[in-house]
Amino acid sequence: xxxxxAVHNLHFAYHDHHAALRGVSFELCAGDKVALVGxxxxxxxxxxxxxxxxxxxxxxxxxxxxxLKRDNLPAARAMVGLVFQNPDxxxxxxxxxxxxxFGPLHMGLPKxxxxxxxxxxxxxxxxxxxxxxxxxxxxxxxxxxxxxxxxLSMNPxxxxxxxxxxGLDPRARRTLINLLRELPITMLVSTHDxxxxxxxxxxxxxxxxxxxxxxxxxxxxxADEKLLEAHGLEKP
Amino acid sequence: xxxxxxxxxxxxxxxIHRLDPRVKVSVTVAFILSNAxxxxxxxxxxxxxxxxxxxxxxLSKLGIAFTFKRSFVALPFALVAITVLFSIPGNPLTTxxxxxWDLTITDMGLLRFESILVRSWLSVQMAILLVATARFPDIxxxxxxxxxxxxxxxxxxxxxxxxxxxxxxxxxxxxAREARSAAAAGSRxxxxxxxxxxxxxxxxxxxxxxxxxRSDRVYNAMLARGYAGHLLTINxxxxxxxxxxxxxxxxxxxxxxxxxxxx
Numbered sequence: 028x029x030x031x032x033a034v035h036n037l038h039f040a041y042h043d044h045h046a047a048l049r050g051v052s053f054e055l056c057a058g059d060k061v062a063l064v065g066x067x068x069x070x071x072x073x074x075x076x077x078x079x080x081x082x083x084x085x086x087x088x089x090x091x092x093x094x095l096k097r098d099n100l101p102a103a104r105a106m107v108g109l110v111f112q113n114p115d116x117x118x119x120x121x122x123x124x125x126x127x128x129f130g131p132l133h134m135g136l137p138k139x140x141x142x143x144x145x146x147x148x149x150x151x152x153x154x155x156x157x158x159x160x161x162x163x164x165x166x167x168x169x170x171x172x173x174x175x176x177x178x179l180s181m182n183p184x185x186x187x188x189x190x191x192x193x194g195l196d197p198r199a200r201r202t203l204i205n206l207l208r209e210l211p212i213t214m215l216v217s218t219h220d221x222x223x224x225x226x227x228x229x230x231x232x233x234x235x236x237x238x239x240x241x242x243x244x245x246x247x248x249x250a251d252e253k254l255l256e257a258h259g260l261e262k263p
Numbered sequence: 264x265x266x267x268x269x270x271x272x273x274x275x276x277x278x279i280h281r282l283d284p285r286v287k288v289s290v291t292v293a294f295i296l297s298n299a300x301x302x303x304x305x306x307x308x309x310x311x312x313x314x315x316x317x318x319x320x321x322l323s324k325l326g327i328a329f330t331f332k333r334s335f336v337a338l339p340f341a342l343v344a345i346t347v348l349f350s351i352p353g354n355p356l357t358t359x360x361x362x363x364w365d366l367t368i369t370d371m372g373l374l375r376f377e378s379i380l381v382r383s384w385l386s387v388q389m390a391i392l393l394v395a396t397a398r399f400p401d402i403x404x405x406x407x408x409x410x411x412x413x414x415x416x417x418x419x420x421x422x423x424x425x426x427x428x429x430x431x432x433x434x435x436x437x438x439a440r441e442a443r444s445a446a447a448a449g450s451r452x453x454x455x456x457x458x459x460x461x462x463x464x465x466x467x468x469x470x471x472x473x474x475x476x477r478s479d480r481v482y483n484a485m486l487a488r489g490y491a492g493h494l495l496t497i498n499x500x501x502x503x504x505x506x507x508x509x510x511x512x513x514x515x516x517x518x519x520x521x522x523x524x525x526x
Binding site: 079081101105108109111113115116117120122125128129130132133138141142161162163177178181 | 485
């Protein structure tokens with residue numbers, strides 16, 4: 028299996044000198060579906076913002092074999108689809124269609140191709156009949172699915188989701204889980220939803236205080252009660 | 264929670280609703296310009312402008328009095344023009360004493376004031392009609408097509424999108440304050456005015472900080488999808504024959520209004 032994403036010894040500190048990442052290394056192979064768990068403030072979101080170069084720390088991030096640099100950021104952003112935790116941050120266009128078209132348009136695709144991509148991304152999240160709706164009138168569950176469509180339309184190699192199931196009611200959560208299961212794409216998902224982890228992800232990475240404390244098979248990690256307790260996690 | 268209080272679009276099937284938004288925006292702007300250009304006291308032209316407005320009201324199937332009912336919201340702003348009552352030279356009508364000034368209302372001043380009132384009242388109604396018959400994203404597209412600088416249309420689009428989010432944020436803050444505004448048994452609730460003002464100030468600051476941080480996150484979301492400084496959109500609108508004909512007709516009517524106003 029080839030590596031689609033590799034992070035090597037990544038360090039990052041915010042402006043207030045709070046060190047959010049202190050030497051993070053891991054690799055993703057094509058087709059991997061990986062959960063990223065850990066308490067609040069462990070550095071999960073910070074790590075995700077590095078994966079397509081929105082934040083740049085010290086260390087290497089390699090996407091599709093190319094090391095992230097200023098001049099290959101656009102290519103990397105087309106490969107790594109980042110879905111933010113709060114869909115209101117992600118859906119900034121007046122209509123659903125325009126939001127989903129935003130990525131492909133900025134990739135410089137011809138208009139017919141953009142329309143095709145929008146249609147297929149919306150149908151992948153089962154929201155085809157929402158294309159002309161205004162984003163601010165949708166429910167949270169609908170917004171989350173549209174937010175996923177906004178990156179699917181860029182045909183990314185890797186989907187990176189920040190707490191996709193947070194704040195969803197059981198039905199919306201179930202719809203989302205089924206959707207994630209069906210998407211044939213490499214995935215890194217940060218979450219506190221341990222049931223989701225158990226159900227969907229064969230591999231789990233545990234982060235705490237800016238470092239990776241465990242990386243292995245989900246069933247081994249979930250069986251290690253000492254590890255879970257030490258890092259504020261619960262058995263599902 | 265959604266606050267829909269700003270959404271003024273009224274979904275109906277009508278000739279006006281089906282028109283291309285560019286037509287509606289151009290005619291609205293032309294109508295407002297025409298009002299501004301009509302000379303003071305051109306009552307016939309003002310009256311005909313109003314008939315034109317009522318006609319469009321009727322065509323849009325919103326009811327003939329639709330804009331009339333909503334037109335008074337903007338009248339307070341016309342009061343800014345109140346100084347023209349006293350500042351235009353003409354025959355004095357009446358004089359009264361206000362604080363330390365003797366104010367004289369002139370006939371020319373009164374005429375100018377009434378004309379400004381009518382102008383703004385007519386213009387506001389046309390604008391109300393525009394936002395009731397065109398969806399907001401379409402209006403922004405129309406502005407883009409009409410070569411309004413993209414920085415302006417982008418600001419308008421974002422303003423509209425996040426107005427709702429901000430208002431929701433305000434309501435959440437107010438509700439959180441409400442929930443803790445308790446009173447101990449037998450004592451008055453609320454504290455001193457200065458203290459309450461301080462709390463309100465903190466809430467305003469809180470709102471600013473939250474918006475500021477949100478703008479950062481939104482910008483990140485834009486970067487993550489390849490934003491490089493220009494907003495790109497696909498605008499599916501196409502002008503049909505009926506759009507061209509309607510624009511030509513409406514603009515000729517407005518031109519005629521100008522001619523009649525200057526006779």
